[in-house]
Amino acid sequence: MEQILDREDSQKTTKRAFVFGAILIGMFMAAIEGTIIxxxxxxxxxxxxxxxxxxWVxxxxxxxxxxxxxxxxxLADLFGRKPVYIFGVVIFMIGSILCGIATTMPMLIFFRLIxxxxxxxxxPIATTIVGDIYTMAERAKIQGYLASVWGISAIVxxxxxxLFVDYLDWVWVFWINIPFGVLSLIGIIFYLHENVEKKKHSIDYLGSGLLLVSISALMLALIQGGVAWxxxxxxxxxxxxxxxxxITLFLLQERRAKEPMMPLHIWKNxxxxxxNLGALTTGMIMIGVIxxxxxxxQGVMAQSATVAGFSLAMMSIGWPISSTIAGKVLVQLGSLKTALIGGFGLIIGTSILLLSxxxxxxxFVGVGSFFIGVGMGFTTTTYVVSIQSSVDWKVRGVATASNMFMRILGNTVGIALMGGVLNTRLSKYLEGQAGNLGQTVNLDVTNTMLDPDKRSAxxxxxxxxxxxxxxxxxxxxxxxxxxxxxxxxIFILFLPKEIRKTR
Structure with a gap:
């Protein structure tokens, strides 16, 4: 669906500065939620x-x-960017408010779903709006600002x-979203004006549903297997x-869908x-570290939440720095060499964590996190640029989106897999130490270790x-x-040595 913003002929015109400010605030809100929690x-x-x-959280x-x-x-193609963006921010804010008032872990998980x-x-809609209101020549500079938002939020x-945990209350990691969401909504509601040329599109609801069911089943099996059963x-x-x-039905659906959510033909490239396979595994690494x-x-070294935050923030410092460097050297070094730098960074960083x-x-943990950030910066930048340079303009959008999707899918599967490993190993340890502990305990004993007051008792x-x-x-x-x-x-080794030049 092609979106046409009415800049000259309509009585109302989009005020780009205010809209862009609203987008920056909205993206900061979404980005910081991934690290602040x-x-x-x-x-x-x-x-x-x-x-x-x-x-599960x-x-x-x-x-x-x-x-x-x-x-x-x-939906943004069908009904316009504005209503879809507003809907998303409102639902996000409702979920944030509910997360702050959760009294049990199942409640929190359900509110995180919302x-x-x-x-x-x-x-995605914020990025699309930027593409709508700025010219091709302006987008490079604007995208730089958007990238900086993610870098700043990752550090902060x-x-x-x-700091919230140590000096206020953990509920504020969710409630901090509310003022940001309100400001973003004000900018979009009052300053973004658009005309929507409606065209019929086929939304792949069945494909989305099959993916939801299959990945949810895998997550539940990995997290609860060896623990609950x-x-x-x-x-x-x-x-x-x-x-x-x-997954089998999902793949069959994607082959027959008129407009599939994950076009399979691009995977022949x-x-x-x-x-994309590299994005999947690096996404799993990223969520495991976070x-x-x-x-x-906090639990093993008995440090405060603030110290733990700074240890993790080292990854967020290494990531934007290495991304900037990768962008500058990618053309000279080529895809393979640039990505290999990132690959070595990931191996060094995870090895440091393993030796900690x-x-x-x-x-020491912070140093490991920093090297992982370096690896993430070099690899993710190379993946995106390599993909965009390997396809023609008409499929560049869907190809880029596939990489983003695989990274998020890696996050999703990764946290389930790592959580399953942690729960299974800790359960076996606690069973073996029941005599020394004086009683049979379950995984919830770890709750005590993460509370400084209960731990000291x-x-x-x-x-x-x-x-x-x-x-x-x-x-x-x-x-x-x-x-x-x-x-x-290993996946990096399959990348080409040089960057292909496309328009």
Whole structure:
């Protein structure tokens, strides 16, 4: 659907400066939510309980965002950017308010689902509006500003989350979204004016539904398998079967859909295939670091949420710096060499996390996070530019969107996989240490370790045992990250040496 903004002939004209300001605020709101909650999660778990459900707070948000992005894109073509963007921000704000008043972990997970439904509209529609109101010559500069928003939010988010937890209350990691959302809505409602030329489009609701069902089944199997039920039990078998059937039907649907949410023909392009698989694995690494580094620093090293936030923020510092460098050297070095720098960064960073010990302190973990950020910056920049340079203009949009989708899908599957590894290993440890602990305990004992007051009330020997169990379990997660970094490196080797020049 082609969107035409009425700039000259209509009595009302779009005021680009105000609209762009509103977009920046909206994107900052959506971007900071992905990092600010990471350092608050240990405190949220300590307050609400439900450590075994820890991963769901991240995964349900990411899943709903991934599934709704292509739907919102089609709706924006049908009804205009403005109503879809407003709808997304309003739903996001409602979800944020509800998250702040959650009293149990299941409630929080459900409210995060609502928040994720809204978040799916913010980033893609904001980017589309920029494409509508600015000329080709202006977009490069504007996109630079948008990229800086993500860099700033990535740096500010973890530290701000830690400060909220230490000096205010964890509810503010959600409620901080409200003033940003209101300001963004004001700018869009009053200053964005558009005429919509309606054309008939076919929205792939069936494909979206099949993807939602299949990935949800996989997430539930990975997170609860070995904890709520055994891996060889009927629930595990049924969920994995549902995933396989759902994915098969999804692929068949994408082959027959008039306008599929994930066109399969673009995957025949070797660059897209390698870059998208790389985006999937790096997305899994990214969410693993964001989700579990704060838990390691707070639960094992007994540091504050603020310190944990700064340890995680090192990744956010390395990412934008390396992205900027990658953009400057990509043409000279080519896709392969530039991405290999990132691949080495991922391996170095995950290796440092794997070698970390409580005695090394949070700075050591921060260094590992920084190198992972470097790896993310070099690889993600190379993937996007390589894809855009390998296809013609008419399919560049859908090809780029496929890479974004795979990265979010990696986030979704990654948090479920890492959460499953953590829960399974920690459950086995606690079963084995039941005699030394004096009682049989479950995963919720970790809630005590993440609350400084409750932790200090425990006997020293019990604290040491629980620290050891959490450390062992998280190092299993770090092993998973290290393996994923090696797989990512292998995918990089399939990239071409040079950047193809396209218009």
């Amino acid at each position: 990471a350092t608050a999660m240990p405190s949220i778990v300590a307050d609400l309980g439900g450590f075994s459900l820890y991963s 991240f995964s349900i948000y990411l899943l709903m965002q991934a599934v709704t992005i292509p739907i919102y894109g089609k 928040q994720g439904i809204g978040a799916g509209a913010v980033q 988010g973890p530290a701000l989350g830690g 055994s891996w060889s039990s009927l629930p595990s078998f049924s969920l994995f079967a549902l995933f396989l059937i759902g 070797r660059v897209i295939f390698a870059s 989700s579990f580094v704060p838990t390691y620093v 010990q409580p005695a090394f302190g949070p700075v 425990l006997p020293t020997d019990v604290v040491h045992l629980l620290e050891e169990g959490l450390s062992i379990s998280l190092h299993n997660v770090f092993w998973g990250l290290a393996i994923l970094s090696i797989i990512s490196f």
